[in-house]
């Protein structure tokens with residue numbers, strides 16, 4: 136038993152009500168938005184036949200060491216040692232987990248697999264607009280196809296997710312690059328692996344520094360090929376790349392991807408030589424989706440082809456392509472474009488008790504409506520009728536009715552719509568169909 140600390144004179148420090156830095160509490164209004172976003176995402180990806188999977192937030196730390204990229208592993212993971220001396224990481228991304236799951240059952244699974252999940256992920260980042268320490272991320276991945284049609288489909292799914300959230304094609308842009316093209320360019324510029332690594336990091340920072348700083352830092356890494364590098368990083372269309380680059384496999388892969396997207400009516404995809412993606416596992420086309428409004432600088436989606444990741448585990452390679460779309464940046468996008476849904480309670484009807492002698496009848500009515508599938512709140516506050524209605528209104532419950540002696544005697548109830556003030560008098564067994572039509576259930 137916990138001993139009572141009555142007037143011991145020891146002042147107990149009160150706890151802070153703030154959440155841990157960089158994570159969010161989801162009050163019902165926030166949860167409503169999150170649920171809306173996830174519902175739309177689920178519907179959009181399921182249209183293409185993707186099925187949902189899940190996994191634990193805990194993974195062995197080694198899962199991320201080989202391929203997740205230096206920044207994530209060394210600076211951003213939450214890693215601890217458990218009571219059995221194992222190093223455990225709170226997953227910072229879902230891709231290694233899903234690759235592990237696919238490889239574990241590769242003999243039984245019917246490829247190609249179209250899988251999705253909406254996990255929460257943890258990264259020790261500096262919290263800022265578009266960046267949190269915990270975020271949720273829609274992950275959509277296609278395993279078992281090397282074909283360009285898989286890359287095209289993945290971007291069509293990304294596009295469908297955006298339109299299901301109300302975005303128009305001019306509201307966002309798909310920026311595409313290719314790892315093979317980047318490797319070929321670096322080869323043409325005679326880069327060593329270390330120079331290539333340094334250049335990749337510099338390119339990743341390009342939009343955060345001035346053109347002059349970019350060039351100066353480039354000169355520290357490269358010498359004779361510096362002009363070629365600067366020129367390549369500033370081209371806006373593929374055709375402007377130097378001739379050697381236009382003969383590479385990576386170049387051809389981007390061209391087919393962009394052309395196939397255009398054939399499907401997706402005209403907001405373009406080549407962007409500065410897309411690098413921080414992860415080491417990408418092998419082919421890579422892409423990020425950006426808000427056309429510069430207020431949101433952070434990418435909404437990021438992904439690409441990663442044909443070698445599965446080979447980290449025992450067994451053969453399994454080609455794969457996919458993306459992750461974050462809830463924080465998507466929410467910012469919806470806010471910026473006026474696409475956030477208006478909050479409404481999941482309760483449909485508030486039954487106020489006007490007179491305590493009528494409580495049993497009110498209870499009976501709420502039971503009847505719940506058994507008909509409605510979400511009903513029965514008052515328990517014993518407050519004045521006006522106050523009960525005010526509560527219902529503040530909780531954004533769409534309909535209210537009051538049960539008093541008159542209603543019990545007549546069996547007829549006045550159902551009030553709190554948004555427009557309109558009223559309808561109905562018998563108990565008519566209420567359900569009325570709510571269904573009014574709420575489009």
Ligand code: HAM
Pocket residue numbers: 227228229230258260265266267268269270272274275276433434435436437438439456457458459460461462463464465
């Ligand atoms: P990523 O680019 O690290 O890719 O993340 C994808 C998206 O998640 C980003 O575009 C961004 O919207 C969101 N995001 C990432 N970090 C944060 C954060 N700290 N706070 C808020 N949102 C964030 C990946 O994670 C890859 N594993 C995606 C993938 C799936 N590639 C292939 N399949």
